[in-house]
Each structure stands twice: as C-alpha cells, then as structure tokens.
Amino acid sequence: MMIDRRRLLTSALTLGAMHAFPGLSYADARPLVFATFTGSWEEAHKAVLVPAFRKASGDAPVVLDPMLSVDQIAKVNAAKSNPPIDVMLHDPGPALVAIGQDLVEPFPVENSAYYKDLIPEAQDPNGPAPFFQVVGLTYNPDTVKTPPTSWADLWNPDYKGRVGITNLNSTLGTGWLVEVARMHGGSEANVDAGFKALEALKPNLAAVAANPGALATLYQQGQIDISPGNFNAIQILKARGVPVEFVAPKEGAIAFKTTIHIVKNSPNKELAFKLIEAALSPEVQTTLTEPPYLIVPTNAKVAMTGEIAKVLAKDTDELKKKFVFQDWKTINQQRASWIEKFNRDIKI
Amino acid sequence: MKSAAIAPGDVTRYGLGLAAPLALVFAVFFIAPLAQLFYLSLHNDAVATVWGLGQYVKFLTDPFSLSVLGATLLLGAEVTLLCLVLGYPIAWLHQRAGHWLQTVIILIVLLPLLTSVVVRTFAWIVILGRQGIINSTLQSLGLISTPLRMLYTQGGLVVALAQVQMPLMVLPLITAIGRIDTNLADASASLGAGHWRTFFRVILPLSMPGIIAGCTLTYAAAITAFITQSLVGGGQMLFMPMYLYQQASTLQNWPFAAAISIIFLVAVLAIVALFSTLGRRARINGDAT
Amino acid sequence: MAGGAEAKSLVLDRITHRFAGGTLAVSDINLDVKGGEIIALLGPSGCGKTTLLRIIAGFIGQSEGRVIIGKDVVDALPPNRRAVGIVFQNYALFPHLTISENVGYGLAARGVDKATRRGEAQRLLEMVQLGALGARLPRQLSGGQQQRVALARALAIKPSILLLDEPFAALDKNLRLDMQIEVKRLQRMAGITTLIVTHDQEEALSMADRVAVLSHGQLEQFGTPSEIYDNPQTLFVNTFVGTANRMKGTVIAAGPTGARVQLEAGGEIIGRAPKPLRASDKVVVCLRPEHLHFVSDESGFAGEIGMALPLGATVVHEIRMRDGQSIKISQARTGDTSLRDAGATVRIAPLGPGLATIFPE
Numbered sequence: 001m002m003i004d005r006r007r008l009l010t011s012a013l014t015l016g017a018m019h020a021f022p023g024l025s026y027a028d029a030r031p032l033v034f035a036t037f038t039g040s041w042e043e044a045h046k047a048v049l050v051p052a053f054r055k056a057s058g059d060a061p062v063v064l065d066p067m068l069s070v071d072q073i074a075k076v077n078a079a080k081s082n083p084p085i086d087v088m089l090h091d092p093g094p095a096l097v098a099i100g101q102d103l104v105e106p107f108p109v110e111n112s113a114y115y116k117d118l119i120p121e122a123q124d125p126n127g128p129a130p131f132f133q134v135v136g137l138t139y140n141p142d143t144v145k146t147p148p149t150s151w152a153d154l155w156n157p158d159y160k161g162r163v164g165i166t167n168l169n170s171t172l173g174t175g176w177l178v179e180v181a182r183m184h185g186g187s188e189a190n191v192d193a194g195f196k197a198l199e200a201l202k203p204n205l206a207a208v209a210a211n212p213g214a215l216a217t218l219y220q221q222g223q224i225d226i227s228p229g230n231f232n233a234i235q236i237l238k239a240r241g242v243p244v245e246f247v248a249p250k251e252g253a254i255a256f257k258t259t260i261h262i263v264k265n266s267p268n269k270e271l272a273f274k275l276i277e278a279a280l281s282p283e284v285q286t287t288l289t290e291p292p293y294l295i296v297p298t299n300a301k302v303a304m305t306g307e308i309a310k311v312l313a314k315d316t317d318e319l320k321k322k323f324v325f326q327d328w329k330t331i332n333q334q335r336a337s338w339i340e341k342f343n344r345d346i347k348i
Numbered sequence: 349m350k351s352a353a354i355a356p357g358d359v360t361r362y363g364l365g366l367a368a369p370l371a372l373v374f375a376v377f378f379i380a381p382l383a384q385l386f387y388l389s390l391h392n393d394a395v396a397t398v399w400g401l402g403q404y405v406k407f408l409t410d411p412f413s414l415s416v417l418g419a420t421l422l423l424g425a426e427v428t429l430l431c432l433v434l435g436y437p438i439a440w441l442h443q444r445a446g447h448w449l450q451t452v453i454i455l456i457v458l459l460p461l462l463t464s465v466v467v468r469t470f471a472w473i474v475i476l477g478r479q480g481i482i483n484s485t486l487q488s489l490g491l492i493s494t495p496l497r498m499l500y501t502q503g504g505l506v507v508a509l510a511q512v513q514m515p516l517m518v519l520p521l522i523t524a525i526g527r528i529d530t531n532l533a534d535a536s537a538s539l540g541a542g543h544w545r546t547f548f549r550v551i552l553p554l555s556m557p558g559i560i561a562g563c564t565l566t567y568a569a570a571i572t573a574f575i576t577q578s579l580v581g582g583g584q585m586l587f588m589p590m591y592l593y594q595q596a597s598t599l600q601n602w603p604f605a606a607a608i609s610i611i612f613l614v615a616v617l618a619i620v621a622l623f624s625t626l627g628r629r630a631r632i633n634g635d636a637t
Numbered sequence: 638m639a640g641g642a643e644a645k646s647l648v649l650d651r652i653t654h655r656f657a658g659g660t661l662a663v664s665d666i667n668l669d670v671k672g673g674e675i676i677a678l679l680g681p682s683g684c685g686k687t688t689l690l691r692i693i694a695g696f697i698g699q700s701e702g703r704v705i706i707g708k709d710v711v712d713a714l715p716p717n718r719r720a721v722g723i724v725f726q727n728y729a730l731f732p733h734l735t736i737s738e739n740v741g742y743g744l745a746a747r748g749v750d751k752a753t754r755r756g757e758a759q760r761l762l763e764m765v766q767l768g769a770l771g772a773r774l775p776r777q778l779s780g781g782q783q784q785r786v787a788l789a790r791a792l793a794i795k796p797s798i799l800l801l802d803e804p805f806a807a808l809d810k811n812l813r814l815d816m817q818i819e820v821k822r823l824q825r826m827a828g829i830t831t832l833i834v835t836h837d838q839e840e841a842l843s844m845a846d847r848v849a850v851l852s853h854g855q856l857e858q859f860g861t862p863s864e865i866y867d868n869p870q871t872l873f874v875n876t877f878v879g880t881a882n883r884m885k886g887t888v889i890a891a892g893p894t895g896a897r898v899q900l901e902a903g904g905e906i907i908g909r910a911p912k913p914l915r916a917s918d919k920v921v922v923c924l925r926p927e928h929l930h931f932v933s934d935e936s937g938f939a940g941e942i943g944m945a946l947p948l949g950a951t952v953v954h955e956i957r958m959r960d961g962q963s964i965k966i967s968q969a970r971t972g973d974t975s976l977r978d979a980g981a982t983v984r985i986a987p988l989g990p991g992l993a994t995i996f997p998e
Contacts, residue, residue, distance in 0.1 A: 068597070070596070070597040070598075070600070073600070093598075097600050101395070161497070166583055167583035167584065168598075169583070169593075169594055169597070169598045170598075173583075206478075206497070206500075207499070207500045207582050207583075208500070208582050208583040208584035209582060209583050210578035210579070210581075210582060210583040210590065211578070211583070214578075214579060214582070214583075217470070217473055217579075221473055221474065221477035221478065221479060221480065221499070222477060222478045222479035223477050223478045223499055223500075335598075335599065336599045336601065339594060339598065339599065340412070343412065343416075343586050343591075343594075344412050346584050347584055347585075529727065529729060531725045531727060531729035532729050532731060534694070534696055534716070534723070534725070534729070535723065535725060535729040535730075535731075535790075536731075536742070536746075537695075537696075537715070537716040537717045538694055538695075538716050538717070538719075538721055538722065538723045538791075539717075539722075539742050539743035539746055539790065539791075539793075539794055540717050540718070540720075540743050540746040540747055540794055541717055541742070541743075541746040542717055542746075545746055549731075549742075550731055553733045554732070554733060
C-alpha cells in the first residue's frame with residue numbers, strides 16, 4: 001500500500017515536472033528501446049550486446065522490441081515527434097527508406113571510439129553497420145556431390161528441377177538478382193541481363209520461395225537441393241541436423257550491411273549512442289563471431305576464426321576481396337519495377 | 349425504487365445500451381481503420397501528399413494487377429468448389445449417422461480448428477513435398493519413378509486451402525441439412541423419385557442456406573489466407589494478399605497497397621452478394637422441372 | 638381415377654421386424670387386405686403400427702416375412718418403385734415448391750411432360766377443392782389445406798396402395814371430422830386400397846372397413862369395427878377400443894364359449910369367453926358402461942354412487958363397488974333420466990347375459 005502510494009507520487013511528480021519543463025528529457029520516463037530483428041538476432045543481442053551495453057552505461061535500462069524493418073518504420077512514422085523506438089536495425093533497402101523519410105538521426109561519428117576501425121563499407125554517418133549478412137550458395141551435400149563454386153552452377157542442367165530461389169520481396173532475392181545481372185554484364189542500374197538469365201533458369205527451378213525462411217523448409221522437405229542462401233540462416237539449419245552446406249561463390253559472396261540507427265527525436269540519444277558503440281566494439285563483435293552466432297564482423301580489428309574463417313574470410317583484407325557490396329541507393333530506385341517484372345514473368 | 353426505474357418502455361434502450369460497447373469496438377477497430385485505409389488510397393504518391401484517384405486508375409488499367417485479382421478470385425472459387433464437393437457428403441453422412449458416429453464426425457471436422465493455421469499448413473508441406481507422404485507412397489508402390497511436383501503448384505494450394513478451410517464449409521452444411529425434415533426424402537421416394545432426383549430436387553435446394561453460408565465463409569477465408577497461400581503456393585504465385593504485402597512491406601507504397609485492399613474488399617463483397625442472390629433465387633424458384 | 642385399374646389387394650405374410658439393437662418391433666403379423674378396402678392400424682404409440690407402415694412403403698426392409706401387393710411380392714423393390722402413396726403425419730410437403738409443383742412431383746419423377754403435369758395437378762387440386770391455390774407455397778396454407786394437398790400429391794401417382802400416417806392428428810376436432818369424411822369420399826372415388834395408421838379408436842372405427850388392433854408388435858385382432866367393438870378377442874382390445882369396466886373374479890363353471898364367474902366385488906356374472914376357460918381360473922370380466930343398468934331388485938351387485946357426469950347425450954355414473962373398485966355406467970339421456978346423488982346405495986346389473994366378456998387374468 002505504502003509502496004503503491006509512493007510510486008504514484010513519483011509518477012505524478014515526474015509527469016508534473018515534464019509538463020513544467022517541456023524541454024526536459026524523457027530519458028527518465030522510459031528505458032532505451034532497441035528494435036532488433038526476431039529470432040536468432042534477438043537471441044544474440046540479448047545474450048551479448050545488452051550485457052555489454054549495461055556495463056558501458058552503468059546499468060541503464062534497455063528493452064529489446066524485435067520487429068520487422070517495415071514495422072519499425074511504420075511505428076516511428078506514426079509518432080515522429082515522440083518515437084516509441086530509440087534504436088532501429090535495418091537491411092540496406094529499408095535503411096534507405098528510413099533515411100529518406102527523415103526518421104534517422106546522424107551518428108555522431110566524431111564521438112565514436114570505434115567508427116574509424118570499421119571497414120569502409122560499414123562506415124555510414126547515417127548509421128554504421130555493426131554486422132554483415134552474407135549470401136552465397138547453399139546446397140544439400142547428400143545430393144549435390146560436387147560442391148558448387150559459382151553462381152553459374154545453378155544453371156547446370158544436372159540440377160533440373162532442383163533449384164530454389166526467393167522472390168524479390170526479400171533483400172536476399174533482390175541482391176542475388178543484381179549479382180546475376182552483374183555476371184551477365186548488368187549492374188545495380190540495369191538488371192535486364194539478370195531477368196534474362198532467370199528466364200534460362202526456369203527449367204532448373206523447383207521453387208520460388210515467398211521469403212528466405214521458406215528456403216529452410218524446402219531443404220528439410222527435400223524439395224530443393226541448391227539455392228542462394230544466407231550464411232547465418234544456413235548455420236542455424238545445419239545445427240539442427242539438416243544436410244546443408246554454404247560456400248562463397250568465386251564471383252564473391254554478397255554482403256549486406258545491417259545498419260543500426262539512432263531514431264530522430266529519440267529521448268534517449270545518449271544511451272542510443274552507447275548501445276551502437278557497444279555493437280561496434282571489437283569485444284562484442286568478437287563474441288558474436290563465435291558459435292552459435294557466427295555473425296560476420298565489420299570492425300577491422302576483429303579476428304575471424306572458426307567457421308567464418310573457413311567458409312568466408314580469415315581477415316578484413318580477404319573479406320574485402322571475397323565479398324561483393326552492392327549499391328542499394330541505385331537498387332531501391334528501381335526495385336518496385338523489378339518486383340513488378342518478377343511478379344509477371346517468373347511463373348514455373 | 350430500483351425496479352421502478354426500469355420501466356417496460358425502457359427495454360429497447362436498455363438493449364441498445366448493452367450493444368454499445370460492441371458497437372464502439374466495431375467503430376474504433378473496424379470502421380475507423382477502414383476509413384483511414386480509404387483516405388490513404390486516395391493519394392497519388394507513395395508518401396500520401398497528393399490527392400487523386402491515381403492508385404485506382406493504376407490498378408484497374410494494369411492487366412497484370414487485374415490478372416492477380418482474377419487469379420485470387422479464381423483460387424477462391426476452386427477452393428470453395430472443392431470444399432463443397434468434399435464437405436457436402438460429410439455433412440450428409442453426419443445427418444444420417446448414428447449418435448456415436450456423429451460425435452466422431454464433428455470431432456474430425458472441428459479438429460483442424462483446434463490447431464493453428466500455420467501448423468496445418470506445415471503439415472501440408474510435409475504431405476505434398478518431394479519426399480512427402482504422397483510421393484513416397486506412390487514411389488514405393490511403383491506408380492511413379494520421379495517425384496511429382498505438388499508443393500508450390502496451384503493444385504497443391506487448392507487442396508491444402510480446402511482442408512484448412514473445410515470446417516467453415518461443413519459446419520453450416522451440417523446445420524442446414526440437419527434442419528431438413530427427413531420425411532421429405534421419404535415422401536420424394538414414395539412419389540417415385542430415385543436418390544438423385546430426391547437429392548437434386550429436394551435436399552439440395554433445401555440445403556441452400558447452408559451452402560451459401562459455407563461458400564461465403566470458405567471463399568472469404570481462402571482468398572485472404574496469406575500464410576497458406578505463401579507457404580504452400582510459394583513466391584511465384586501471386587495473389588492479392590501477397591501483392592498487398594509486397595506493396596506495403598517491401599516497397600512502402602502504402603497508398604497503392606490501400607487501393608489494392610479497397611478494390612479487393614469491393615470485389616469480395618460483390619462475390620458474396622452474388623452468392624446470396626443466387627442462393628435466394630435458387631430457394632424461391634426451386635421448380636421441380 | 639375412378640373406374641381405373643382394379644384396386645389391388647395387400648397381403649402381409651408373417652412380417653417380423655427387429656431393430657438394429659435386437660428389439661422386436663413387430664412380430665409375426667398377418668394381414669389380408671382386399672382391394673379397395675380401408676384398413677385402420679390401431680394401437681397406442683410404440684405398438685409397431687408405424688414400423689408396419691414403413692415396411693409396406695419400403696423404407697424399412699423387414700427381418701422376416703413378405704409384403705405382397707396385388708400378385709407381386711414387393712420386398713425387393715425400393716420405395717420409389719412400389720407405387721405406394723403416403724400422406725405423412727406432418728404432411729411433408731416440399732416447402733420450396735408450389736402447391737401445384739408438389740402435386741405434380743410424382744408425375745415429374747415418372748417423366749410426364751410439364752403441360753400434362755400441370756393439368757393433372759390442377760384436376761387433383763380441384764378434386765380436393767383447392768383449385769385456386771396452385772401457385773402458393775405450402776407455408777401459406779392452413780393445416781387442413783396442407784393435408785388436402787398431401788392427399789392430392791399421393792393420389793397423383795395413381796398408387797396401388799394409399800398409406801395415411803396419423804393423418805388427422807394435427808387437425809383440430811371440428812376440421813378432423815370434415816377431413817375424415819373428405820378422405821373417405823376421395824378413397825371411395827378412387828377405389829384405392831388404403832391403410833390408415835392411427836391411435837384414435839373413433840377414427841379407426843368410423844373410417845375403416847376393418848380394423849387391425851396392434852399392441853407391443855403383436856396383432857391382437859383384425860376385424861370389422863363391429864366385431865372389434867362387440868366381440869373383442871383379447872383383454873387389450875376390449876379395454877383399448879371403447880371403454881370397459883374391468884372386474885376381477887374366479888370362474889365357477891366354464892362352457893366352450895362362455896363361463897360363470899364369481900366377482901370379487903360380490904355377485905355372479907355370466908359372459909362370453911373368447912378363449913377357453915376352466916373352473917377356478919382367475920379372470921378379468923369386461924363390461925362396457927352402456928351394457929349396465931340400475932336395478933331395483935336384488936339381482937346384480939351393490940355399490941354406492943361416487944360421481945355423476947352428465948355428458949350431453951349420455952349420463953355417466955361412477956359407482957364404487959364393495960371391494961373398492963369403481964365402475965362406470967352409462968345411460969342414454971331420455972326425458973326422465975335423472976342424476977343420482979353421490980353416496981346413494983344402488984344395485985347395478987348387466988343388460989343381458991351375453992354382454993360381459995371374460996379373459997384370463
């Protein structure tokens with residue numbers, strides 16, 4: 001009873017103070033809200049990033065609120081002046097949308113201890129990339145005896161009716177199409193060559209998944225034997241005993257930046273900065289390279305070991321050589337029309 | 349004093365008062381978002397600043413968009429038809445069965461409702477897959493040498509949706525068929541009609557209310573079944589829910605997504621209206637000619 | 638239809654039926670119905686009369702025995718090929734069809750063309766005095782009208798046998814009598830062999846040429862209404878059809894067709910015995926109330942008036958006998974009939990020696 005009354009009093013006072021001084025920070029009013037992604041991302045962030053942030057911030061309260069990029073953007077858009085989220089996490093496409101809609105606070109680069117250590121591709125003043133997502137070739141070693149080495153292997157007549165891809169709703173599907181276009185002389189600005197190649201792939205196609213997650217099911221059901229796939233998703237599947245392997249194609253594995261942003265008008269800007277700093281720190285990134293997370297680091301000072309070293313790259317130099325980065329600003333300009341074309345043309 | 353306050357004349361007002369919370373919920377959580385959706389759809393640009401009917405014009409003049417709408421409505425028709433053809437005999441059997449068997453049938457019909465749509469859909473992936481139950485059975489019987497492609501096909505999707513939505517068809521049918529006086533079938537037989545004539549001239553017209561209710565529910569559920577459509581149908585089959593999702597989620601084109609929703613809603617309402625009109629006519633003009 | 642094909646006979650030959658659970662529904666029923674006769678199957682609910690009707694119609698396949706219509710054993714025929722017309726208790730009109738379509742339904746099933754069907758339906762509707770209502774739906778008609786439609790519909794197929802299942806049960810009393818007369822008129826006109834299933838004895842006695850009384854799946858008696866009423870063969874028939882006073886007693890002396898009985902209520906009585914009896918058998922004596930009268934001498938048996946009921950054309954007195962049983966006595970009401978006061982001591986006696994019927998207890 002006493003406690004309740006005391007709490008009530010505190011709340012009333014806080015509210016009163018906030019009304020009296022509108023400029024007063026909301027920092028005391030609610031904890032830092034970090035919108036991560038669902039699933040393995042949330043687990044990794046809960047286990048590694050949050051403890052590191054707590055340590056760095058003197059146990060500041062933080063809440064993980066995992067949701068899709070699109071929901072993050074919608075929520076912030078709905079309350080631009082008083083956003084319910086302080087830190088957003090985005091794939092390259094949505095990141096550009098969020099920046100374009102002016103929902104992102106510039107990252108105070110000059111205050112950052114780690115920003116300069118990031119590999120150049122991960123540096124972005126609108127929000128640095130604490131992690132990479134890597135897309136390469138995935139295959140079932142039980143049925144595909146010769147490991148594939150190139151994207152071109154998907155067109156191998158031996159895999160007639162065994163190839164899976166995803167549609168362009170996903171970053172994976174879109175990025176992969178751009179890469180195929182590049183192989184055939186196209187670019188981020190012109191993927192016609194990619195569509196032409198897709199047309200030629202049709203006899204080999206067993207399935208066009210509606211999202212990358214569905215690829216996992218298709219492997220488990222033996223519906224497909226080879227496909228483009230996300231390095232981390234495949235590690236999870238492999239850990240569950242599904243026979244799948246990941247290889248970086250010789251053309252280079254496609255690397256997407258997963259960028260982290262301070263939300264514009266966030267009442268917790270200081271804490272948001274501290275969280276991002278923690279995400280960029282070599283300590284956190286090193287821990288996250290280890291199993292079961294196997295997240296590809298962006299901080300050049302982080303040594304790569306284990307499965308990442310074996311399958312992807314041993315160090316930043318090799319990573320730069322073996323990874324392909326794409327210009328999502330250009331991609332986003334035409335993505336709608338590509339999706340439309342994909343909708344129309346890719347029927348199996 | 350208290351009892352005097354509730355005069356007989358107040359009964360109606362009292363009843364409306366009870367309905368008010370529901371009406372409020374309906375207004376706040378259905379009418380208002382719908383109005384907002386409509387408002388959003390009346391903008392020509394993706395960030396909703398320029399007024400206009402551009403999104404509707406874009407959809408209605410684009411053969412591809414219209415084909416997505418057509419494919420979705422057709423999918424609904426196929427699923428509904430399959431549900432009706434498979435569900436009617438079940439409902440019929442239920443009516444003729446003994447008490448014990450009736451309980452079993454109801455349980456079997458209701459069971460899918462007790463599991464989530466996602467679980468039911470994944471079960472269908474296991475059944476239809478390359479190494480799924482059907483393919484492995486056919487292969488072990490030596491009927492086929494290479495597995496049939498059933499997952500990610502229209503046929504597979506129709507079957508999966510039909511199973512997932514079956515209770516929505518069977519339950520209204522059971523109710524409607526159960527209401528038919530069993531003497532009518534006997535009367536028809538005694539007048540010289542065979543089983544088929546009795547069925548088509550008496551039982552079928554009289555089960556029309558159940559058929560309409562079942563078809564309406566199944567149809568609406570089948571065409572909006574985003575999860576099953578995308579998991580069993582795959583990414584290359586585009587239906588309205590996925591189209592809508594694509595525009596809103598991937599492309600952030602909310603006004604176009606809103607226009608798609610409104611057009612979809614209108615199309616579905618038109619189909620439902622057609623169902624009930626047809627049904628009513630069938631009931632009125634049930635001429636035994 | 639009048640003057641059509643010769644009316645067919647109906648024979649039920651040793652019909653026995655057991656339900657799925659093994660319950661005996663009807664047992665060893667023999668009925669021989671002449672062409673053109675009206676037969677009533679009379680009995681309380683659960684006696685098996687409806688089962689018998691459904692067996693004749695072909696809805697139930699009997700466990701044993703044969704159904705013979707005319708010269709044909711019809712057991713192998715499904716209901717739609719038996720040419721048996723039925724009027725159901727609830728009429729079972731097709732609610733979604735017009736009256737005219739209902740009546741024409743059987744003809745449509747026989748492939749009769751639409752114009753002929755319309756004409757025939759109209760003719761039948763006029764016969765049942767509903768010529769103007771052909772375009773209506775069943776729910777727009779009254780109960781009596783619906784029944785006429787049901788009858789017209791059944792007659793439209795020119796059935797060899799017409800079955801009526803409790804046809805008047807849903808009608809109020811005044812309408813019932815009208816309809817009974819109407820049905821009998823139509824039956825005579827069409828000359829169709831007809832079975833009426835009923836639990837209403839008055840209906841059975843007034844309408845039927847012969848009555849089959851059923852109880853617990855057994856045929857108790859099959860005879861003309863007079864035989865049933867005046868010469869009941871079993872205790873059940875005697876008590877179910879008409880009213881009967883039951884008095885317990887012991888046989889003093891027995892002949893081949895009659896016996897003398899010492900009543901527990903005091904006094905002796907002589908009566909007919911449908912089944913042979915022996916001296917000292919315990920028996921039940923049935924006496925109809927109208928077969929008793931008050932006597933002023935020392936004959937008959939003594940009792941005390943319990944209650945007097947003036948029932949219009951008759952007056953009924955309830956008499957408490959010495960052994961506590963009560964007995965009803967009914968008199969035609971003439972100018973000088975007076976009600977007796979309760980508690981008055983009276984003596985009553987049968988009107989004649991053969992009017993009591995004696996059954997083994």
